[in-house]
Amino acid sequence: MAGPTSPIEFRLDPASGVPTYLQLVHQIEHALRLGYLKPGDQLPKVRDAVASLAINPNTVLKAYRELETKGLASGRPGQGTFITATLNQVALPELAGLRRLLLSWLTAADAAGLDDDGIVALVTSSLRDFRDNSGGSGAAGTTKKGVA
Amino acid sequence: MNVIEASGLGKRYGGTWAVRECALAIPAGHVAALVGPNGAGKTTLLNLAVGLAAPTAGIVTVLGGCSAGSPAALDGIAFVAQNTPLYKNLSAADMVHLTRNLNRRFDQGYAQDRLGELGIPLNRKAGHLSGGQQAQLALTLALARRPRLLVLDEPMAMLDPLARHDFMATVMTAVADDGVSVLLSSHVLAELERVADYLILMSAGRVQVAGEVDDLLACHRVLTGPAAEAGEYAERSCVVHARSGGALAHLLVRTSGPTDPVPPGWDAHPVSLEELSLAYLRAPGAAALPGPARIRNAERAEVAK
Numbered sequence: 128m129a130g131p132t133s134p135i136e137f138r139l140d141p142a143s144g145v146p147t148y149l150q151l152v153h154q155i156e157h158a159l160r161l162g163y164l165k166p167g168d169q170l171p172k173v174r175d176a177v178a179s180l181a182i183n184p185n186t187v188l189k190a191y192r193e194l195e196t197k198g199l200a201s202g203r204p205g206q207g208t209f210i211t212a213t214l215n216q217v218a219l220p221e222l223a224g225l226r227r228l229l230l231s232w233l234t235a236a237d238a239a240g241l242d243d244d245g246i247v248a249l250v251t252s253s254l255r256d257f258r259d260n261s262g263g264s265g266a267a268g269t270t271k272k273g274v275a
Numbered sequence: 276m277n278v279i280e281a282s283g284l285g286k287r288y289g290g291t292w293a294v295r296e297c298a299l300a301i302p303a304g305h306v307a308a309l310v311g312p313n314g315a316g317k318t319t320l321l322n323l324a325v326g327l328a329a330p331t332a333g334i335v336t337v338l339g340g341c342s343a344g345s346p347a348a349l350d351g352i353a354f355v356a357q358n359t360p361l362y363k364n365l366s367a368a369d370m371v372h373l374t375r376n377l378n379r380r381f382d383q384g385y386a387q388d389r390l391g392e393l394g395i396p397l398n399r400k401a402g403h404l405s406g407g408q409q410a411q412l413a414l415t416l417a418l419a420r421r422p423r424l425l426v427l428d429e430p431m432a433m434l435d436p437l438a439r440h441d442f443m444a445t446v447m448t449a450v451a452d453d454g455v456s457v458l459l460s461s462h463v464l465a466e467l468e469r470v471a472d473y474l475i476l477m478s479a480g481r482v483q484v485a486g487e488v489d490d491l492l493a494c495h496r497v498l499t500g501p502a503a504e505a506g507e508y509a510e511r512s513c514v515v516h517a518r519s520g521g522a523l524a525h526l527l528v529r530t531s532g533p534t535d536p537v538p539p540g541w542d543a544h545p546v547s548l549e550e551l552s553l554a555y556l557r558a559p560g561a562a563a564l565p566g567p568a569r570i571r572n573a574e575r576a577e578v579a580k
Contacts, residue, residue: 144547177448180469
C-alpha cells in the first residue's frame, strides 16, 4: 500500500452504541477542532477506510455526505473527499491558555465535592444558559447539530 | 434490479419444511445479512438461491430474473459454502488452476495478487493452511470469478477474531472496488452489525423481517413507562415485544417513523440492530416485511390525519 494520503486514521468503538457513520463524523470534527485536519487535507479514501475497519463502504460514504451537508468537506470526482472548512476557531496558544483556566476551575469544582458526572452536568447546563442568553456565536449552530 | 427474488418459496425434506412461504426481494448494491437461530432454514434458503437445491414449492430468481441454477445465474454468482470447501489435498496454486479451468470467467491476476498480499504459500496443500488462510483462499477464488453476487454461508464461524476482521475487510474492499452485492448468513448478529445494510431475519423456516437496516432502525423504538398503561398501549399500536416488571415496562414497538409522537409519561429510546432482532426472534408471530408494513404504516398515517 502507498503512503498515507490522509493525516488521520479512523478507529471504531464497538461498545459505544454510536452508529458507525456518526463515529467517523465525530472523529473528523474532533480532528478539525484540535487542528489535526486543515482545509485542503484529504480524508481517508473510502477503500482504505473500508479495508482497515472492515466496514460497509456505504457507511463511509454516508459519513462523508454528512460532512458535505455540514459544509465541512467536499468530494472531488476521481480524487477523494477533502476538508473545505474549519472548526478550529481558536489558535493553538490560546487553546493552551483556555485549557489552563479550565484545569484550575476543575480543581475548584473537585475541591467543592463535585464528581465527574456533576461537573459534566454543570458545564452542560451553564453552556446552555450561556447560549440562550447571548444568542451564541457561530459555533453554537454546529455544536447543536453535532449533538442532535 | 433485485439480486434475489422469491415468492411462495418452500423446501421440504421428508415431512419437514426447512423453508416455507418465503417471499423476498433483495435489491442490488447491498450487503445483506441473513440472520436466524440454528435450524432456521438459512442454509436451505441460500442453497435454493444458488441452485444447489430445487424448491418444493414457489419460485426463486436471481440477478434480475435469471432462474436459480441456470447458466446465466451460475456465471454471475459466487458461493462459498459452510466450512470453506477446498480440496484439502490440492495446493493453493492447484486450487487456482482448477477454479480457472472450471469457470468461464476467472481473473488470474486478481487471484495471484490477492494471495500474494495475504502471504498464502502457493505450494502448500490447502488442508495444511490455517483456518483463516483457508477461508481467505476460498474467498479469493470466489471473488476472482468477478461475480455480481457473492453468497457466503456462515463464513466466519470457524475463524478467530483477527481472521474474521481480515476476511470481512477483503469482502468489503470488493464491495468498494467492484460494487458486488453480498448475501451472508450468520447466527451471530453482532459480527454483521458493522457490515450489513440490509437485514433478513429468519426463524422456523419463515422470513420474519426484511428491509434496509436504516429503515428498520428508524421505524422501531423502545418505550419505557408505567407497566399499568402497557396493556392499553399495546392494544392500539404495534408492540413487537414487551418486558414488564411490577411497575416499569419496556415495549419494543414499530412506529411509522422517528417523528411518531411518544405517549405522555413514556420515554423513547432508539434500538440497536441486535435488540431489534432478538425482539423479533422472541416473538415468532411478529413480522416486519416491506409489503404489509408499508400498508399498515400508510393506514396509520391516514388515521393520524
